[in-house]
Amino acid sequence: MTRFLPLLDVPQGDLFDALSRIGPVLLSNPSLPLPDNSYILLDQNASTDLDQIVAWLDHGAEKLVLPLASAKEVIGLIPQERLVLLLDAVSVSAVSDKVRNGVSGVLLKTPEIDLDLISSVSQFFSKSAIYVLVDASGPPSIYSIQSLLRSGANLVLPSSQLTLDVSSSTQLDIADVFLAPITTDRPDGLFPTIVSTETGHSLGLVYSSAESVRESIITGKGVYQSRKHGLWRKGETSGSTQDVVSVRLDCDSDSLQFRVVQHGSGFCHLERQSCFGEASGLPLLEKTLRSRFENAPEGSYTKRLFNDPELLRSKIMEEADELCRAETGDEIAFEAADLIYFALTKCTAYGVTVADIERSLDKKAKRVSRRPGNAKPQWSAPKAAEVKPTPAVALVDSNAPIRMRTTTLSATSEEERALLLRRPVLKSDEMIEKVKPIVSEVRVRGDAALLEFTAKFDKAKLTSTCIFPPYSKESMEIPSDVKEAVDQAYANIKKFHAAQIDGVTLKVETMPGVVCSRFARAISRVGLYIPGGTAILPSTALMLGIPAQVAGCKEIVFATPPRSDGSISPEVMYVAHLVGASAILKAGGAQAVAAMAYGTETVPKVDKIFGPGNQWVTAAKMLVQNDTDALVSIDMPAGPSEVLVMADHTANPAFVAADLLSQAEHGVDSQVVLVAVSLTPEHLEKIEIEVDEQARALSRVDIVKQSIAKSLIVQVTSIEEALEFSNDYAPEHLILHLQNAHDKVQFVDNAGSVFVGPFTPESCGDYASGTNHTLPTNGYARQFSGVNTLSFQKHITSQEITSDGLKGLGPIVVTLADCEGLQAHANAVRIRLSSMKA
Structure with a gap:
């Protein structure tokens, strides 16, 4: 914890080295690069250049201390926890609530230590740390410093008042200031001291005195106080010396922690690294690799790794690929351990330690400006609207066959069968926590937050949130062939969904004179989420808009991410016109869901939200449906796309392969299953050859390679066994390549939608046959129907007696x-x- 903050003009020299061992240092208007543990002080005359401020923070500055006028300019742009306000006693009353709530600390300049003033400032800035800089010609007394620290404030002293020598009336020994708050209940006056590695792994317990601490701070060597022999300079006789990285007080100032770089055989007198036993985990691995780097015999595998950069590079890439493919917790831990081993091997070869890695992580965590975080082109999946594949650096042999895993159902145990039915674990709780701040901001701040998030996430700077009818002809201009296709799909889907309308009142006389009724009414206001942005998805707009239109919903709100210029794709605009959408929200993600759930100044509030989306959209839908203030429901839980294809001896291998790949191209997490009903090895081989050949001709082959590698062939011996497995699996899409497939539909209990016979590809249901493509995934076909006209209606009962x-x-x-x-x-x-x- 920071109790003593020295103020330096120049970050160099013996005094700076000693001060940097005991905590952060405060620097005046420094230049880059910055030393570790730096606070930056800008005086009244310094200009507030936002780019410079961000550069300091990005390069590792812990906090920035700004005068009031400068702080007002950056509050809201810089995270609160990184800002400290510079004030003198007379300026406290000029601080607004916005400034007070926008900083994490106050540096108070005062001519003397005035505990009443400090208490008053602490009460006003109740949530902030207080730093006190005494603006006097000489330093305060140790007694005054102790009183200040007991009040909960932190002391700031200029370097001109500090020394590495004995304290005097003009300068204080830095060890005396550092130890001013420390207390001990030991009769010998020593301080318990935990000694640990740079990464915080304990080496042992020792004792320190003021004298030993002072020598450690000045020399940078491990020096302690032996209860029997006086000063103990670690390693003086054994050679196991220590370089001191930091000395810290604990939270209640009655013990110390030394973080050190240990040399020699170790800290313990038993020639072990730690007095608490042998090292384990990363410290043991680092120690082992360092030893093998120095002493591994020629021809050993580890020596080969150190001597052959290409071999090491290949192993790192191989293990990264294995980790990406792992699905269960045990698999992920196993593959992550392998990857860490090879990554740390490379680090060791270049003299990089675990502590170096942690310092880099800490520095990254301090960055204020952030990159988008997108994968580099060679690793990213092509977007749906792309025609040409993105070149990829293969993690595995690019010529290896693209194959599915195969299992024989009759040979599996109950536990193994259960694993075949499992989908990837959806960490919905984690995602809900991530979307909560977004949903809350939109709920509280409305359009302002919505426009900010659209600029941040959709990269579109808008002046308005919604488009309202009548929609301009220019916004709906699409090629004539696309218009004809959309019109025909609209007609087919509308015809099928219109036939589902529940327009008849049910009446039953349950006993003489008692008549019970049930009648349907449309849900008044519905929100339809249309994934998009750069992709064009008029099919989802049709699938959601048409049943809402047929059901008679009074308000139909589309929500879809805008393109970079702020426009909506004309295909979606045309569908919005066809279905009579009452508004089009130009936003995506959790922010769009929140806007529809709660409503904003311009976005209409809805009663039910429909539509697929990524994990952010799904988490936001789950969050708002459980908020009684939103009073909104959702269509169904969502997960990765999936298909189960059932094939017997009549199946055309090319057709089967095409159906499998039509789902595999959705994403690397797509779930693809082939249930092979008494197929000969030759027939199965033909299907696998078709999968490989067709996949290589696809623009999204790199996605397909990953999803197919995780996909499954389940071999069964009968139609009954196949249907039983399928009903247990409850697929989103079920495709029947079976003899007399029509007769088998009656035995399907669980599926989102069924595609019957060799000439019924799943793609037709996705676009234009008439059925809906918004379907339950993740096994929810056991409980949920796909979206249909009744999804947009609710039923009211009545009775008359x-x-x-x-x-x-x-x-x-x-x-x-x-x-x-x-x-x-x-x-x-x-x-x-x-x-x-x-």
Whole structure:
């Protein structure tokens, strides 16, 4: 923890080296590069150049100390935890709530240590750390420093008042200042001291004195206090010396921690690294690799790795690929361990330590400006609208056959069968936590937050959130062949969904004089999420917009990510016109879901949200449906696309392969299963050859390679066995390449949509046959239907009872209400029955 913050003009020399061992240092207007643990102080005359401020923070500055006028310019642009406000005593009253809430600390310049003033400032800045700089010709006394520290404030001293020698009236020994707050209940006055490695792994427990701490700070060597022999300069006789990296007080200032670089055989007198036993995990691996780098015999595998950079490079890439393919927790841990081994081998070969890696991680964490985080072109998956494949550096042999894994169902145990049915684990809790801040911002700040997130995530700077009808002809201009295809798809889908409309009131007389009814009403306001941006997805707009239109929804709100110029693809605009969309929200992701769930100044609030999306969209939908303030429902949970193809001896290998690949190209997490019903090895081989050949002709071959490698062939011996497995799996899409496939549909219990026979590819259902392509995934076909017209309706019941009907029904109700102890319920009937007797 920071209790003492020295102020330096020049970050160099013995004084700086000693001060940097005991905590952060405060530097005045420094130049890059910055030393570690730096705070930056800008005085009243310094210009507030935002680019310079960001550069300091990106290069490792812990915090930036700014005067009031400068702070006002950057608050809201720089994270609160990185800003400290520079004030003098008379300026405190000029601080606004925005400034007070926009900083994490206050550096108070005062001519003397005034504890009442410090207490008053602490109360005003109740959530901020207080730093006190005494602007006097000489340093405060140690007693005054102790009083200041006991108040909870931190001390700032200029380097001109500090020395490496004995304290005087003009300068204080830095060890005296550092140890000012320390206390001990030991009769010998020593301080318990934990000694650890640079990475925080404990080496042992020792004791320190003021004298030993002072020598360690000045020399940078491990020096402690032996309870029997006085000063103990570690390694003086054994050679196992220590270089001190840092000396820190604990939270209540009664013990110390030394972080050191240990040399020689180790810290322990038993010639082990630690007094608490042998090292394990990363410290052991680092020690082992360093030893093997120095002493591994020629011809050993580790020596080959050190001597052959290409071999090491190949192993790192191979293990990275294996980690990407791993699915279970055990597999991921196993493959991650392999990757870390080979990565640390390279680090060792170049003299890079685990501590160096941690320092790099810490420095990255301090960055204020962020790169988009996209993968480099050779590693990224091509986007749906791309025609040409992105060249990729292969992690495995590019000529190796693109094959699925194969298992025989009858040979699997119950546990193994359960694993075949499992989908990738969706960490919905983690994603919901990530989208909460986005949803909250849109809910509270409305359009302003929505426009900010659209600029940040969709890379489109907009002045308005929505487009409202009538839509301009220019925005809907599409090629004539596309228009004809959309029109025909619209007609087919509308015809099928119109046939599903529930327009008939159900009436049942349950007993004489008691008539119960049920009738359907459209959900008034629906929000339809259309994934997009650079991709063109009019098919999803059709699949969601048409049943909403047919059901009679009064408001139909489209939400789709805008293109970089702020426009919406004309194909989606045309569909919005066809289905009568009442608004088009130009936003994607969690922010679009939040806007529709809660409404904003311009975005209409909806009652139910439909549509597929990435994990951010899915998490946001799950979050808002559980918020009673939103009062919104969703269509269904969503996961990666999936298909189960069932094939017997009649199946055309080319057709089967094409159907498998049509789902495999969606993404690397697509779920693809072939259930082979008594197929001969030759027939199965023909299918696999077709998969390999067709895949290589696809623009998205690099995605297909990964998804197919995780895909599965399940060999069964009968149609009954195949259908049983399929019903357990409950696929999103089920394709039947079977003899007399039509007759097998009656045995399908669980599936999102079924495609019957060799000339019914899944693609037709995706686009234009008439059925809906928004379907349950992840096994939810056991409980959920795909989107349909009834999804956009709710059913209301009514009952009408005559006086004679109540005479027959009333006593039954009274008996049951009395049984439950609900007297008012019973009385509502009794009072009516009594009136009939009067």
